[in-house]
Amino acid sequence: MSEVTQAKDAELLSGADYLRNILRAPIYEVAQVTPLQDMDRLSARIGNRIQLKREDRQPVHSFKLRGAYNMMSQLTPAQRKAGAIAASAGNHAQGLALSGHKLDVSATIVMPLTTPAIKVDAVRSFGGKVVLHGNNFDEAKAHAEELAQQYGYTFIPPFDHPSVIAGQGTIGMELLQQNGHLDYVFVPVGGGGLAAGISVLLKQLMPNIKIIGVEAEDSACLKAALDAGCPVTLDQVGMFADGVAVKRIGEETFRLCQQYLDDVITVSSDEICSAVKDIFEDTRAIAEPSGALSLAGLKKYVEVHQLQDKQLASILSGANLNFHGLRYVSERCELGEKREGLLAVTVPERPGAFLDFCHILGGRTVTEFNYRYNDDALANVFVGVRLMQGQEELDGIIHDLRKGGYPVVDLSDDEMAKVHVRYMIGGRPSKPLKERLYSFEFPEYPGALLKFLNTLGTHWNISLFNYRNHGADFGRVLCGFELEDKDLLSFTSHLHELGYQWKDETENLAYKFFLAQ
Known part of the structure; x- marks a missing residue:
């Protein structure tokens, strides 16, 4: 059965149907009830009680196990004998592999050739058969669907299926059992399975709880669908938060998100990096970027809507991070928290000009200073400045520099400047x-x-x-x-x-x- 057909059939399911299916999901045969942990440092900083649902504590270090197991547990004896297949570069693959091992169902996962070895090895360690094919997810998925047709495997989609949605919805049930006084729940959105499952359950039982979907700005397929009134395909998506890098939200997940979510907010990569740091400082857990996405949205939503003294929960949805990716997170988290500003400043080539420039900065910590002699009149300097009061302080610095006769451009939101140019200062053609x-x-x-x-x-x-x-x-x-x-x-x-x-x-x-x- 194709995903499109599955989605059309699923439109017959009501909220009550989903509630029943979530309550009956047998996922605790393999999954854990994960803690809802207080984030004391962040709570004190932003004036609300912040709690983190620790789905990184699952055996596969992500929530994806819930949906994969729920769907696989419902396969017929003939389907189990034939085996299951999926396409994934990460968490869904591991959830499927462990579910297959637990249920004695052969699980084949098609992964792109670009998949890091750490993820391939993890899938194999859970008993999954890995097929490496294609240079991206779309090519891997097409091959998985071909193999499903050829060998009679059941295709297990990562999000757009009622059984997968119901499995993910069990997180909502745990949230209510762990804190029945929540005001807001923030949920990451990629294909929409997690957001659909949690929201459909919470709105049946506690409709007063506000549920906010959070997307990465460079892969906001739900926002695009809401604006268009139906799912649309994004031309491209950013890969930093690869767990939510989905070009098109599911048909059924969109139906449920459109009906049950109260709001959607998008965040930048820098804001995600800042949330990764917050999670580490409060819990010593290291979240993958998509795992920290909902906390980044929570922080931004609190600031935009000036929330105070509320009880807020976010989902740490996964922790399958390539260790070397932390270099990027460490480099960018201060920018995401507005604790660092990057400036391009034009300084005159005269004795004492640099000293005057430093006086204007007023003793602030300079995090980066890149300069190379260019001509006898002017020099362009790349400067990083530590901030204590965020954008307001940076605006003040820019004002003081311009008043002092130093032309300045704010590069704090310039992606190319942050990724490349800061490492290439002085490289002009001869x-x-x-x-x-x-x-x-x-x-x-x-x-x-x-x-x-x-x-x-x-x-x-x-x-x-x-x-x-x-x-x-x-x-x-x-x-x-x-x-x-x-x-x-x-x-x-x-x-x-x-x-x-x-x-x-x-x-x-x-x-x-x-x-x-």
């Missing part, structure tokens, strides 16, 4: 170039760079190249090309042929300040 600048996300698989060079590098001269990877499934690349205007149409055609995510950065201010001619 001769005039007709240069255009592009950023790319490279899939981390053998031959990715070779494909890039074969597609683009043999046609146009590469004038700048910077590669950054923080342990993710993709690398960030900044690349300059010598391009005449007449070449742009052909060049763009080759970009589409390449198939990597890209963005034209030629007009970026950080580039103009520090790298351009």
